[in-house]
Amino acid sequence: MxxxxxxQSGESSKNSxxxxxxxxxxxxxxxxxxxxxxxxxxxxxxxxxxxxxxYSLTNYSFRSQTYHFIGLQNWVDMFSKREFWHAALVTSEYxxxxxxxxxxxxxxxxxxLNRDSWYTRVLRVLLIFPLMVAPVIAVLIWxxxxxxxxxxxxxxxxxxxxxxxxxxxxxxxxxxTAVVIDFWVYxxxxxILARAGLQSLPKSPFEAAKIDGGSAWFTFKTITLPMLKxxxxxxxxxxxxxxxxxxxxxxxLTKGGPGNTLMNLSITAYNTGFAFMRFGKSLPYILFLWLLxxxxxxxxxxxxxxxxxxxxxx
Amino acid sequence: MKAQYSRGVLGVSRSLLxxxxxxxxxxxxIWMIIISFKSDAEMFTTTFIFHPTLSNYYSxxxxxxxxxxxxxxxxxxxxxxxxxxIVGVPGAYALARYNFKGRESLAxxxxxxxxxxxxxxxxxxxxxxxxxHLYDTYLGLIWVYQLITLPLLIWVLRGYFEDISLxxxxxxxxxxxxxxxxFQKILLPLIMPGLVSAGLLAFIFAWNSFTFSLLLSGFKIxxxxxxxxxxxxxxxxxxxxxxxxxxxxxxxxxxxxxLIQKHxxxxxxxxxxxx
Numbered sequence: 001m002x003x004x005x006x007x008q009s010g011e012s013s014k015n016s017x018x019x020x021x022x023x024x025x026x027x028x029x030x031x032x033x034x035x036x037x038x039x040x041x042x043x044x045x046x047x048x049x050x051x052x053x054x055y056s057l058t059n060y061s062f063r064s065q066t067y068h069f070i071g072l073q074n075w076v077d078m079f080s081k082r083e084f085w086h087a088a089l090v091t092s093e094y095x096x097x098x099x100x101x102x103x104x105x106x107x108x109x110x111x112x113l114n115r116d117s118w119y120t121r122v123l124r125v126l127l128i129f130p131l132m133v134a135p136v137i138a139v140l141i142w143x144x145x146x147x148x149x150x151x152x153x154x155x156x157x158x159x160x161x162x163x164x165x166x167x168x169x170x171x172x173x174x175x176x177t178a179v180v181i182d183f184w185v186y187x188x189x190x191x192i193l194a195r196a197g198l199q200s201l202p203k204s205p206f207e208a209a210k211i212d213g214g215s216a217w218f219t220f221k222t223i224t225l226p227m228l229k230x231x232x233x234x235x236x237x238x239x240x241x242x243x244x245x246x247x248x249x250x251x252x253l254t255k256g257g258p259g260n261t262l263m264n265l266s267i268t269a270y271n272t273g274f275a276f277m278r279f280g281k282s283l284p285y286i287l288f289l290w291l292l293x294x295x296x297x298x299x300x301x302x303x304x305x306x307x308x309x310x311x312x313x314x
Numbered sequence: 315m316k317a318q319y320s321r322g323v324l325g326v327s328r329s330l331l332x333x334x335x336x337x338x339x340x341x342x343x344i345w346m347i348i349i350s351f352k353s354d355a356e357m358f359t360t361t362f363i364f365h366p367t368l369s370n371y372y373s374x375x376x377x378x379x380x381x382x383x384x385x386x387x388x389x390x391x392x393x394x395x396x397x398x399x400i401v402g403v404p405g406a407y408a409l410a411r412y413n414f415k416g417r418e419s420l421a422x423x424x425x426x427x428x429x430x431x432x433x434x435x436x437x438x439x440x441x442x443x444x445x446x447h448l449y450d451t452y453l454g455l456i457w458v459y460q461l462i463t464l465p466l467l468i469w470v471l472r473g474y475f476e477d478i479s480l481x482x483x484x485x486x487x488x489x490x491x492x493x494x495x496x497f498q499k500i501l502l503p504l505i506m507p508g509l510v511s512a513g514l515l516a517f518i519f520a521w522n523s524f525t526f527s528l529l530l531s532g533f534k535i536x537x538x539x540x541x542x543x544x545x546x547x548x549x550x551x552x553x554x555x556x557x558x559x560x561x562x563x564x565x566x567x568x569x570x571x572x573l574i575q576k577h578x579x580x581x582x583x584x585x586x587x588x589x
Contacts, residue, residue, distance in 0.1 A: 031412035035420060038405035038468060041397065041460045042427055048438035049430070055438060105335075112332045119329075123336055125575060130339050131582075132567040134522035136539045140546060140560045141342045144349055150357055150553045152345055184339065189582060196579040196587050234586050245431040248524045252543060266433050273437050274529065286434040297429055 056283035067280070078284040083260070083268065087285065091264040093175060094250075095243040098182040102239055103232065105183075106190025111220075113191070114198045124195070131188040138185045139252035146177065168253050171261040178262060181249050186242075190235045197231035198224070230311050233304040237297060244293055265289040343564070350557035357553055370554035380559060383541040387563075389452055390527070390537060391520035394459035395513050402467040403509065407497065409468065410475035411483075421472070425584065428465040432525040435461065443530055450531045458526050463516040466584060470515075473585035474508035475501065511577035514570050521567060538563045 056074055060067040078084045113120050113127075133141065146167040148154050157165050168177045201224070209219045247266040250256060256263040256271065263271070265285050273282030349357070351366040374380050408414075409421050439458065440449070448454030478501060486496045502509075527537040542563055545556040571578070579587050 028414070031408040031414045031417075034404040034408040037401035038424065038464060039420070041401050041457070042424065042464060045435060045439065045458055045461055046427070048435055048442060051438040051442075052434055109332070109335050112328055112335075120332075123332065125572070127336065127339055128571055128575070128578065129343060129568055132518060132522075132571040133343075133564050134524065134539050134567075136524045137522075137542060137560045137563045140542055140556055141346050143546060144346055144553060144557055144560075145342050147553070150349065152361065155361070184342065188339070192579055193583060193587060231587055234583050238583070241429045245433075247431075247433060251528075252524075252546065266431060269433050269437070270529075273433075274440075279437065279441075283437060286431055286437065289431050290434050293429055293431065294426075297426075 052283050052287060055280055056287055058280045060280040061278050070280075074281050075284045077281065078288070083263075084285065086260060087263055087265045087268040090175070090262060091244060091266075091289070094179065094182075094246060094262075094264055095240055097175070097179045098186070098243045098246075099236060099239045101179065101183050102187045102190045103236060106187045106235070107194045107228075107232065109187070110191045110194035110198060113195055127191060128188050130184050131186065131192075133185060135181075135185055135248040136252040138181050139249055142177075142181050142184070169258060171258050174254060174258060174261045178249055178253055181253065182243060182246065185249075186239060189239065193231050193235045194228065197228045201227055227311050230304060230308040233300065233307055237300045237304065240300070241293055241297055244296075245289060346557050346560050346564075348557075349553055350561045352554055352557075354552065354554060370552075370558045373552075374555050374558040374562070380538075380541060380562070383536050383538050384562065386452075386535050387521060387537040387539070390455045390459060390535070391517050393452060393456040394463045394520045395517045397456060398460060398463040398467045398516060399509070399513055402464050403471060403502075403505075404497075406468045406471035407475050407501070410472045411480075421469075424465050424468050427461045428584070430461070432461075436525065436529045440529060450534050452535060455527055455531055455535065455537075458530060459520050459523065462519050462523055462526075466516050466519065466581065467512050469584040470512040470581050471505060471508060471585075473580065473588065474505040478504050508577065508580075511574040512581050514574050515578070515581040518567050518570055 057069055057071060058067045059070050059073075109127075113124055130138070143151075145151050145153050146165075148164060154165065157163070166173050168174050205223045205227075206219065209223060214222075245266050246264065247270065250262045250264065250267055251270070254262055256267040266289065269282045269285035269289070271282075272278050272285065276282075348362070350370055351368070352360070352364055353367045353369055356364040405424075409417060435458070443449040443454050446454075448457070482500060482504075483496055486500050487493075491499070522539065523537075524539040527535075528540050531537075532540065538559075542556075542559040545551065545559050574581070
């Protein structure tokens with residue numbers, strides 16, 4: 001990541017002296033000093049992260065005052081539990097389903113919005129509203145929609161001959177319900193980014209394609225999509241990282257239920273740590289999740305930088 | 315003829331798809347408003363035609379501590395944004411203007427706070443906060459909210475600082491103005507629109523945050539997002555109250571979103587996309 005950034009600045013090394021200020025030695029410490037408050041504020045909070053690694057090697061629990069090191073026991077325990085593999089599966093299902101649907105449909109809707117008329121202008125403003133709603137409040141709103149007593153969706157489904165659709169209360173439809181809520185909140189995020197990307201596209205390749213008589217699909221596939229890639233990567237990075245660790249929507253909806261249907265890694269770590277007070281045991285779950293997110297984000301950011309380079313070659 | 319016809323079909327289906335999505339995105343909000351004005355008596359018997367009443371609003375705002383929770387949320391979120399602005403604006407400036415060792419690593423370290431699982435921070439912090447007596451305090455929440463607000467402000471503002479040409483700054487320095495004077499009198503006014511919109515977006519994120527306040531507070535101090543959970547899924551659930559709680563928590567953000575539309579792309583992408 002850092003490497004590729006350096007490459008970029010290496011390219012512009014000729015004018016790098018004009019990009020950054022020349023700093024005399026005596027003020028070399030200045031940027032660090034200016035940044036220090038930001039780092040103090042956040043590292044004071046990040047210190048727990050180091051603690052988390054240490055405590056994951058102990059049998060610390062909120063029940064007793066004393067604890068001792070037990071090596072990798074918590075980690076071994078975790079990997080040998082079916083609970084862990086279930087949580088890992090739920091985590092990936094949720095992340096792929098929500099990020100995937102948001103990316104594909106978000107891009108589609110951005111394309112639909114990408115022409116100028118009175119209603120697209122109005123919708124561009126209105127459609128950001130769900131993104132502003134707190135995820136936990138979104139759960140509340142969707143309970144008002146899906147509840148069989150007052151929910152209007154029940155009436156709608158009745159028209160199609162579906163009665164008592166169970167939504168979050170059944171193991172078969174709980175994941176679907178959670179993903180619908182995630183999609184409702186975050187699809188506008190992808191729409192906003194994709195539309196910004198579409199607007200920034202140069203006109204000439206499209207005019208050329210029109211003259212050549214290329215079909216709409218061909219134009220989309222060979223021109224629009226490659227040029228949109230950098231921005232879509234950003235959307236994927238943000239959404240994937242967040243949906244892998246989603247806690248709020250699932251906690252608000254069913255606290256991981258029914259049964260253990262929606263227990264992803266975040267919820268399992270929370271349950272083990274807070275509900276069962278087994279602190280040491282809960283940490284490997286969340287550290288594993290963090291590691292997963294870290295590796296994926298490194299990979300995606302690297303790809304993003306490569307794709308961005310390729311796209312700017314047009 | 316044929317081409318014209320198929321273009322017509324295409325246009326109609328485009329509008330239809332857009333209409334379906336818009337209904338899906340906006341109707342839940344409308345439904346929330348409708349239910350919030352419905353009395354318990356009409357809750358199960360009517361759909362769209364009913365006698366609107368303010369009784370739910372009265373019950374929630376006067377009959378419960380929801381207003382106090384609203385205030386708690388406001389104090390914590392505003393506090394978090396203020397702290398982030400104070401430490402983050404100079405930080406963003408340093409990252410934009412100085413070419414120093416470890417610059418990108420520091421910038422990415424700050425960004426990585428956004429992607430760190432909240433539960434990972436909370437588990438150990440829960441114990442530390444109890445030792446330091448920060449558990450269930452405004453200060454404790456404002457501090458941990460820095461993980462939400464600070465990366466956003468630093469990354470967005472860094473971009474705004476980079477947009478200002480260095481010549482402006484150098485010209486002022488040649489006039490003999492000191493570093494801080496230039497920063498305050500020339501740079502700050504130039505980034506002000508960006509700062510305000512990034513600050514408001516950070517406020518929205520802080521306002522919406524749930525996990526930190528669920529697990530690091532809850533007795534004396536409770537945010538709206540946490541407080542609203544009590545209206546969910548109990549046997550004696552009042553759907554009207556639930557709708558009111560949701561509507562009150564959502565309203566400020568919709569207003570703010572309208573104010574910062576133009577800067578939204580840039581803020582949401584942490585400055586990666588300059589919309």
